[in-house]
Amino acid sequence: xxxxxxxxxxxxxxxxxxxxxxxxxxxxxxxxxxxxxxxxxxxxxxxxxxxxxxxxxxxxxxxxxxxxxxxxxxxxxxxxxxxxxxxxxxxxxxxxxxxxxxxxxxxxxxxxxxxxxxxxxxxxxxxxxxxxxxxxxxxxxxxxxxxxxxxxxxxxxxxxxxxxxxxxxxxxxx
Amino acid sequence: xxxxxxxxxxxxxxxxxxxxxxxxxxxxxxxxxxxxxxxxxxxxxxxxxxxxxxxxxxxxxxxxxxxxxxxxxxxxxxxxxxxxxxxxxxxxxxxxxxxxxxxxxxxxxxxxxxxxxxxxxxxxxxxxxxxxxxxxxxxxxxxxxxxxxxxxxxxxxxxxxxxxxxxxxxxxxxxxxxxxxxxxxxxx
Numbered sequence: 001x002x003x004x005x006x007x008x009x010x011x012x013x014x015x016x017x018x019x020x021x022x023x024x025x026x027x028x029x030x031x032x033x034x035x036x037x038x039x040x041x042x043x044x045x046x047x048x049x050x051x052x053x054x055x056x057x058x059x060x061x062x063x064x065x066x067x068x069x070x071x072x073x074x075x076x077x078x079x080x081x082x083x084x085x086x087x088x089x090x091x092x093x094x095x096x097x098x099x100x101x102x103x104x105x106x107x108x109x110x111x112x113x114x115x116x117x118x119x120x121x122x123x124x125x126x127x128x129x130x131x132x133x134x135x136x137x138x139x140x141x142x143x144x145x146x147x148x149x150x151x152x153x154x155x156x157x158x159x160x161x162x163x164x165x166x167x168x169x170x171x172x173x174x
Numbered sequence: 175x176x177x178x179x180x181x182x183x184x185x186x187x188x189x190x191x192x193x194x195x196x197x198x199x200x201x202x203x204x205x206x207x208x209x210x211x212x213x214x215x216x217x218x219x220x221x222x223x224x225x226x227x228x229x230x231x232x233x234x235x236x237x238x239x240x241x242x243x244x245x246x247x248x249x250x251x252x253x254x255x256x257x258x259x260x261x262x263x264x265x266x267x268x269x270x271x272x273x274x275x276x277x278x279x280x281x282x283x284x285x286x287x288x289x290x291x292x293x294x295x296x297x298x299x300x301x302x303x304x305x306x307x308x309x310x311x312x313x314x315x316x317x318x319x320x321x322x323x324x325x326x327x328x329x330x331x332x333x334x335x336x337x338x339x340x341x342x343x344x345x346x347x348x349x350x351x352x353x354x355x356x357x358x359x360x361x362x
Contacts, residue, residue, distance in 0.1 A: 023317060027257065027285070030317030034346050057281075061310035065345045 022152035049097030067093035079103040098151035115154040119145035196226030210234035218245030239264030256282035275303025277311035297330035304335035309343035
């Protein structure tokens with residue numbers, strides 16, 4: 001992980017966000033997608049998640065707001081505690097998500113219901129595939145890579161996508 | 175409108191029951207010459223979602239797409255029409271018809287690679303209808319990158335009601351939310 005400046009309960013939505021998801025398909029490829037950063041000086045966590053999309057973006061946005069409020073301003077004594085609190089806060093809201101948690105001792109990446117995760121950045125490489133992730137559930141991944149970490153779900157249908165391809169798929173990653 | 179064209183428009187209503195409406199109105203637009211816009215207005219009202227309207231608009235309308243967007247503004251097909259207009263490059267109409275107070279025009283522009291036009295359309299939508307839900311629509315189209323676009327709307331918001339509405343929509347975009355709160359302090 002690249003060092004991040006520790007601040008109290010701040011949020012980020014920039015393209016340098018450590019945790020990202022790939023866009024979906026159709027007219028509203030980002031319907032249901034959100035990002036949030038939480039934590040304090042002890043530990044920080046970044047989550048990119050997707051709520052179940054409703055028929056129209058406004059109804060979906062209400063679900064996103066609930067998820068963001070649920071995991072805003074959380075704190076933990078270390079990254080394990082914080083990531084547990086984040087998952088407890090958002091598990092009722094998200095269908096899939098990727099989380100990066102960091103403290104003074106290091107960082108870890110966790111994937112929920114994802115089909116693949118890539119460590120992007122200057123030297124991208126595949127971190128996990130559908131086989132290693134097992135398709136469902138919460139999985140902790142090795143994180144000896146600066147990231148950012150980009151995940152996708154099986155619905156995104158990107159079986160051929162590898163690290164280098166994803167690196168060039170700027171239309172899919174924000 | 176010339177009486178002869180008005181009569182033929184009435185006939186068109188009957189004719190289109192027996193044949194495709196597109197060719198009926200296409201012929202009528204050609205014959206109507208300077209009254210073609212009036213013909214298009216009727217056609218857009220009767221067939222707001224028709225794809226052939228796009229071709230007619232391109233040939234006969236000063237700001238192509240305007241009449242179709244207005245015709246569809248109370249119709250379930252408005253979103254489809256907005257996307258079709260954006261795909262056809264009817265940017266000016268989508269900007270101006272932001273004044274309809276609906277978020278679809280800005281979203282369609284953003285989805286088709288016109289962020290500046292989307293900002294202008296969204297600002298007009300908020301001016302016309304402060305409760306217009308532009309943020310969810312832009313975010314659904316552009317994802318996290320929508321926040322940069324939405325931040326550009328803020329300086330164009332002129333009413334406290336519109337700024338307050340925007341602020342309520344921005345929970346997932348806290349940086350821009352803070353910007354709107356600062357702007358709110360300066361609005362009467």
